[in-house]
Amino acid sequence: MPFALRRLFATLLVFCEPNNPRSLWEKFYDALSEDHRQNLQLTAEQVQNITLDHIASFIESMGKKIPGYNLTACNKASIIRNKPTKEIEAELQIPISEEDIHMKVLLNNAQRAAFDLIMHHIKQHLGGGFFIDGPGGTGKTFLYRALLAAIRSEGSIAIATASTGIAAANLPGGRTAHSHFKIPLDINSSTGCNVGKQNAVATLIRKTKLISWDEVPMAKKQNIEAFEAMLRDVFSNKTIFTGKVAVFGGEFRQVPPISPRSTREECINNSLVESTLWPHLHILRLTENMRALHDPQFSSFLLDVGNGTYNNIDEDLITIPECMTINTKEGSNPILTLVEHIYPDFTENAFKSNYLTSRAILTPKNEFVDEINKVLMNQFPRSSYTYTSFDKATNDKQENYP
Template identity: 50%
Template sequence: MFDCHINVEICSTIKAVKYLYKYIYKGHDRVAFNLVSEQSTQQIDEIERFQSARWIAPPEAVWRIFGFIINEVHPAVYSLHLHLENQHQVTFRVYENLTNVMNSDFSAKSMLTEFFATNQVDQNTRKLLYKEFPEFYVWSQQYKMWTIRKKQVVIGRIVTANPFEGERYYLRMLLNHIRGPLSFDYLKTVNGILAPTFREAATMYGLLQRDDSLEECLYEASLYQMPFSLRRLFATILVYCNPTNPRDLWERFEQDMSADFQLVESSSSTVKTETLRSISTIFESMGRNINSFHLIDQNIDFDQDEFLFREIDDELAVPIPEEDLHASTLLNCEQQNAYNSILQKVLSNEAAIFFIVGPGGTGKTFLYKALLATIRTKQLIALATASSGVAASILPGGRTAHSRFKIPLDTNKNLTCSVSKQSGLARLLQKVKLIIWDEAPMSRKESIEALDKMLKDINDSELSFGGKVIVFGGDFRQILPVVPKGTRQQ
């Protein structure tokens, strides 16, 4: 009857009301309809309808009526600065001279440097860890100094860091274990020996475990995996498992990872080069550079054109499912209208932005697959992305938008995509004819704005999204509604 699939929920008992009316992922959800004559002047109050659809249990209603706190943090938590030497943030006013700011002793101070300075003059603090410091001292941002705390329980928390950040991560590790350090060099000094890096100092302190489990993983895989699969596993371990000594793993399994090249190459140096080239390609697909792991003494440099065009070749090689080739003949009227409109813009190289909206089951994904198949059969490039990994996996060649466009997870008004204008991804985005972003309402507006800015820069265009054809899709019923207080709509 409606030429679409409709999900139907039946509330069979009173116990199901809370689930249906306050489903945490889709917000308050209710559909009601009534029939009125064309001559009726009945006014529709959308705000009243929304409010009447809300389900608030009695305990929640009472709690909000009395204005009780919904959430709180107790005790208070101090966020402690974490930075490498001479790499802390400095704020200054626009009218201040930058040279004077850089040469100022005040600008040279930070929470961490003053923590060191306090330890140098106060013996009582020599027994404290950095994270324990706020329990006894309070930080004054105005004077940039620690003063003795008189009351109030406070917990310190060092700003988080992940292994990808390298030395900053290992500095945090040392600060969490060494009491009363006097300086950055003090943290790197172990038994009178100054280590060249925080990582080596952490190893000398015994804070880093051996890579036995990773070695066992690679050894077991080397018994039955093909060399290419072993190289991919090796790259994955280096990128995501952060081994203590990547070079040891490389030297230990170099022969196993290069077995296929040994069959066709007679020179050992050529075999090594081809193996590193293959691993470098895998690293590039993960957004990393092989030189950051120091597998050999010198930097590894390969032909950049090879990497620049690999992104394009990979997209052109995306397989097209047989059923998708016939999808365009099975579209309903509304799908066909959208299909024709989008395809006309793509083939005429005109800039356009579309939004496909509809509840789950109405055929949005079917339309996407028809468009992707048609464009890809013409040897044109179409990128399939989605806000979530599950939605992206449904689309042929699909990836999450954050992965494809290098959108940072941190959101702010100055958010930018980490895409170099000289990279292979930039070449791909210059060649692309269609970009599909499913579940777009699930993303923050800053992410979409970042994509807009990046495409304008990559394509040297002031048109929206660099003049590309963009298809956003999703269901606004899956996001919480925002209703302004004191306004009424008719």
Template identity: 45%
Template sequence: MPISTSKLKSVDFYRKIPRDLTEASLSAEKLGLLQSNQDLEVCLQQALCWQMPSTFRKLFATILAFCDVANPRSLWTQFKEHLCEDLIKSSSNMTESEEKCLHLLNEALLCMGKNINEFALVSHHIGITKHQRIQREIQAERSLTPSDNDLLAIEKLNVAQKEAFDVIMSRVYSNKGGVFFVDGPGGTGKTFLYRCLLSKVRSNHDIALATATSGVAASLLPGGRTAHSRFKIPINIEDRFVCSIGKQSAEATLIRDSKLILWDEATMANRRTVENVDTTLRDITNSDNLFGDKVMVFGGDFRQTLPVIRSGGKKDCMDASLVNSHAIWPHIERLPLRENMRAKTDPGFASYLMRVGNGTEDYVSDFSIAIPEQFLIPYTEHEASVDALIENVFPDLVSFSINPYPLMQRGILTPKNDGVEELNDKLIQRMPGEERCYVSYDEALDTSTHAEYGDLLNAISLAGLPPHKLILKKNCPVMLLRNLNPAEGLCNGTRLICHDFRDHVINCSIATGEHMGKNVFIPKIPLQATEDAKCPIPFKRHQFPIKLCFAMTINKSQGQTFDYVGIYLREPVFSHGQLYVAMSRAQRADCLKILICNKDRSGSTNLTPNIVYEEILEKAHQQVNV
């Protein structure tokens, strides 16, 4: 296992005890426990060519936070002039500009869960008092000025949305707590309502915290953060009953000062994470009431996918659902949204989707339904059928390679990662442009076995890791695989467009959501598979934390809407709500194509399983007229 710097300081590696962080880091570098500065120096040197000082600082902070840097002080000394480039004019001297730069780096690092003093860039302490940090957190939230469009949107709420809006706002400004669940299928305007709630509270200079279970859903909300990031939810929720928020911390103060807390895609959250947040909020507010008597608004659609439980069956997934939280669900006030905006343009498609989601579409055999012919790509010969699906979804890759933003509104969805890799490999080969191939360096955590397992590690492909061989082209779409900087829109699931390539850094822009168009630099970082991925050999992969995303898994697509959707059922769906999620990413019937592969890959079929846990829907919709 990796050894911490503090442990290095206490271990006599070279028959002497390192006396400070710098000396300890040098010892670790010699042992291969920390990344050499050489590659990181090249990464930073290459990023300078784009002349973006603010983005360059964020890259520097990302490297400190994620790359196990061997000698951070040396890196600072070498690049401080470039890091301060845009600060010199507003400073009286270089020392002042360096101090400003160090504080800006610290702000970025704090968003990543780190502190600049951990890296000993300079000999003195970079001061930020607890009071200053609290003020910084509060100021960051208060600076989220609502747009005129969001404020005007309040007048456009339909009847059900307005009822929900009024109920929630009455609690916000009566200083009475309340816990709500906005229940509605895709197309009923949940996100529209959320934005109205956030803008109203923020227009009064009050704090409204926007969170979501997934990074993708969080990116659609102004000031959105993942729930794990906002509430410091522990990775292993079985080990702890509270989140990692100290009672006197800046995060605790921010939560206490908030008027509204919003949590989208709550149907995907493991109920134990929600229960942890409840316990934490009660603690930091000194209240015995649910969620510390805050106004808490959950939202989602229980027809969609449930919490993912590795190697878990139906019982495990159902048990993890919020509706089975005896401490919370019975006390939630449900607010249904009934009017489907999609139904106005394509009522037949909207009605069909609801039957699929509710499990009321006629089953033909073995829990399979018959897909209407209008959606089907006939399955003949495998390669030809896959090509037909690709051509329907991405008909003109030449024009998409010049203007990539329309490409980001199209996608092919499939249940498992094998299908994703097959499609992405085909599509990157078809996309015009010069190919860049990045090969990872993989090392076993048990260094004594590295030589033995080298080639085997390269062959390992896991859902949460980038591939060993990453092939990219200018303007190709990629998906971020780690929460690098949630406050800047860089969440697990964020989709990016690749613009320019260097050996150790890639210049991208965020393709969707609130941060759309923002330039970001992505470095190579060391990545490990999560514990529940059941990797046969624990190892570390040094690679850019991205994957191609012409195609993505159905679960990753949840929360996104596309102009055109293809569904590749190389294997059938395997869990509750997956078919509904995949089909409902499309807004109209003429924007959806489905390829169903037979088990023996012979002959065409229109039958495919539709898995719906009726018990979950019954519990979710009790007392709700859906």
């Protein structure tokens, strides 16, 4: 198909470096433009321009520019490609919800102070790096979404990234930092991001006003340093962050050992705090737990555990508060006791949606999930049915189902 041929043609130009690209263009032009020539409403010049435009798009995605190949005498493609790249178009098309736009007026005092400072740096073109430090529940994601909506609602570009796919999914248009900035999976101090100065990612970064990176304590310091080095390379500038505003965020209290032989401190020593960027970041702290706003005792408990100051029995153990435990009688089934505590009067309330959706039991292992589900299903006041799935059709002589 012509579309596939245009992509092949672009690949040949970029990676095979033919001696005479124009002769290839002239020889195979009819095949490359066949689908557009069938549109009788287009003139011959318009067909050529559209074909060149599509090839230019493929070439840009490979890090090159079409004018360097001189496919036509007047090289109209240099004019055509003034329109935004597909990366820029994709960022500009990210939907902005009314809820996100309204978040700005719902910020608490600490979030508002951080929001205003970051927006001041953006509007005054001051650049700089920020680190949002806050325990889980203090509204870091809420703040990111407010910032992203504020920038995007003005028609500008804001890039949302995170160290993990789960965290990225919480942000509109979010992607992992490895995906967005082409960070190699196996990185060291001598390698960097696979972003060339002239490719589409570099063009996108130049037009970006804000870059956010959530869960950054989970990333190796080499990843973060490679990202910042990429910024300096793209802008040909030795200044840190080169006038761009980068907002990092996360909580070092949540950094766990990655193997039995490594300690939490060893993990932290390989992260952002030990990078060359840490002294240049503005540290903005969020302390008010918005998820447990009406339970200050629980918020305080979480902070103390994270800081390592709560009633430690030894290095690895703490005493759980009585209000968070369920006492079981000697000889009783602890799973059944837990179920009865979380789902009291289950039989009478089994068909009430509010009752079922307002409570849950979380477990560290799937085997416990199965055991708890079995206990609850045995208590359900109706008969159970098993629906079996099949992965092939039986007696399908007509082969209706491949």
